[in-house]
Amino acid sequence: MKKTFFTSLLLLCASSELFAERIQILSAVTKDKTISNAEVILQKSGKTSKVTHSKSNGKAIFSGFGDTEESTLIIKKSGYSTLVAQCPCDGLTYALSPNMKNLDGLRAVLTWGKHPSDLDSHLAYKNNHIFYSSKQGTKAHLDVDDTNSYGPETITIVQRQEDKAYLYAVQDFTNGTKNSSTLLSASGATVHVYIGQTLMRTYKVKPRKVGNIWVVFVIDEEGVFHDIDAYLGTTNSSSGVKKIMKEILTSRDFASQVNISDIDKSRAESWNDAGERAYHKKRYESAMYKYQSAININPNYGQAYSNLGLVFQRLHRSAEAIWANKKAIKLASGVRTKEIKASSYYNIAKVYERQHSYAKALKSYENALENKEHPAYHKGIKRMKRKLGR
Secondary structure (H helix, E strand, O other), rough: OOOOOOHHHHHHHHHHOOOEEEEEEEEEOOOOOEEEOOOOEEEOOOOOEEEEEOOOOOOOOOOOOOOOEEEEEEOOOEEOOEEEOOOOOOOEEEEEEEEOOOOOOEEEEEOOOOOOOOEEEEEEEEEEEEOOOOOOOOOOEEEEEEOOOOOOEEEEEEOOOOOEEEEEEEEEEEOOOOOOOOOOOOOOOOEEEEEEEEEEHHHHEOOOOOOOOOEEEOOOOOOOOOEEEEEEEOOOHHHHHHHHHHHHHOOOOOOOOOOOOHHHHHHHHHHHHHHHHHHOOOOOHHHHHHHHHHHOOOOOOOHHHHHHHHHHOOOOOHHHHHHHHHHHHHHHHOOOHHHHHHHHOOOOOOHHHHHOOOHHHHHHHHHHHHOOOOOHHHHHHHHHHHHHHO
């Protein structure tokens, strides 16, 4: 039987429907609150972007380019941090984080797939352990607890305390006593970390890993991120998670389990180069995303952090600039170590000075001077001492 024009058209429409993306957008900090009228953009290199908006129920449906890793999803709404995620994304829930105003604040947002139904966020630091049965800690809290798939599950550090290290982990509560389970690894769990108005880091669970605990990252006493990405097991459910996290903090075993291949290092360098090209064209937001892509591929890429700190200052994102410069200091190596540290401490000092945090600014100017002699550092120290009445 010959295909008529109308038959072909119906087949084409049916085929296009197969590639429709269906997502839901919720608030990261208010349980089950849907986000309407968020701009949803699907991008693919060499293709015209697809754009739609979320409805009153938070759902957005649009035909894209196929639900593959080659597509990037961007969700924007005024007052919220822009969310950038790699597809596949069909059927998933995405949570938008309201902008944070505190320079030392942070928000970790966990989302996952349909199975297992209940994943739990855990944040441990001195004399505190925040999770579903202990939602409030010292200047930190669990905003949202989700028990029926997808998330979000959100923990907010309102103000990080400088003398404490913070350890973040995800537990498969559904399989909390099955220490040899691989279902957490197959969950599609993703952790988005927000500082200020920016999605700073994205962590994705690795496939084919054994364990019902995913230890994701730690923030040390100086506010520097360390990626851990370790998969561990317990037969004691939540009490087992608490014990493991306490042991890690006590032993200060913050060793990363992330192995960066030469191919990934090359990919990260390509993204960094692309960011530098965008920066020199004064396309600062585009440069920011490219530097972040480099860091998500290679979290030990010091030059990308240094570049990111600079572009955050251009974008007037103070909290983010502090975070990036601190990491650049930690990763500084080679013949330019002292120069990188000095310039990064100076950048941090300028941010604190603009925010009238003069004691912190003074300390940063002094740290800059310890690494390199420069008139600007001396002037900054004198200026801060005058402000502090010294």
